Amino acid sequence: MSNRGDIIYDVVIIGAGPTGLFAAxxxxLRGLRAKVIEALPVVGGQLTILYPEKYIYDCPGYPKILAKDLVKNLYEQALTFNPTFVLEERVVNVKPISGGIIQIDTEKNTHFGRTLLIAAGIGAFSPNKLNIPGAERFEGKGLYYFVKEKSQFKNKSVLIVGGGDSAVDWALNLKDYARKVTLIHRRDVFRAHESNVAELFKSNVDVKLFYELKSIHGKERVEGATIFNNKTNEETFLSVDDIIIQIGHKADFSFIKNWGLEINSKGVKVNGRMETNITGIFAAGDIADPIDSVKINLIAVGFAQAAIAINVIKKRLDPLAPLYEHSSEKRL
Ligand SMILES: Cc1cc2nc3c(=O)[nH]c(=O)nc-3n(C[C@H](O)[C@H](O)[C@H](O)COP(=O)(O)OP(=O)(O)OC[C@H]3O[C@@H](n4cnc5c(N)ncnc54)[C@H](O)[C@@H]3O)c2cc1C
Structure with a gap:
């Protein structure tokens, strides 16, 4: 499907976490044209960013499943009906315009929907960036906060900064693919899955504890980095082609406050039909605070709320359609 901003979609979904993916x-399934807008270059929301290597035990149908594997399955399922995915666009404003259309403005584009489903979780994620003067000029030129293409690191010398799941995961992923992988971490305690940390120390990855990045060198792109030991202040120069920074993320919920929605500290107020106070705008998942109900921030609850919202949206756009169908079928 086209990503053109001027096409009016039946439903635009903000957020590609589990709620947004299932809603897509x-x-x-209900024959609606959907567009998903996600601030990050990756899908999966909190599962991808906060706990990709953690097992989830309370997802229906899976006795246990790694968060990253659930995301993979949800994404594959979401693609069944070819929705449009717009990644790396953060929604900054939404407003109803004439003809019952909702205008959705991102930092880069304007999108239009006959309805809008906000599945923005705990807010738009963005990576914590390095506090090193001049580091910005290397972004995309050897300095990365997200890895999109593993192939770009083939036979390269890669420095990974961080001690969480993502840093360890990327080190293991690239260890036999890149020419050399060095991982520096400012502490000796990792916030990553124990078995992966054990594998890391057994691997060919050069792990340097109590080291931090001091400066990046290069003319047009990254050519090297100076790291320092935060206990001894000893500095070391590393000749590297690429630097991957995985030092956490922050979630920003503040943007939503100016959209005219009724919100409180728990999220966007919705009724039992997942409708907000603005006609045509719905909310589901962690961001939704159902009035006269309980707020439960769990994946399964987001799935159910997504199904309610989409069925209500279908009925709104096509009043002759049934509210829901008992039996799911793949009609393309
Ligand atoms: C450590 C941890 C462990 C957990 N374990 C479990 C568990 O075992 N079982 C369970 O059921 N639940 C668990 N949860 C809770 C579960 O992760 C959440 O309930 C779930 O992620 C909510 O999904 P969501 O799609 O509503 O929101 P999110 O997962 O937060 O996804 C929202 C997405 O919207 C995007 N977004 C937000 N604002 C914008 C914007 N303005 N423009 C564009 N994109 C935007 C964000 O970048 C994000 O990708 C856990 C949570 C944590 C933190």
């Missing part, structure tokens, strides 16, 4: 699938 469900919209297709």
């Amino acid at each position: 699938f469900y919209a297709g």
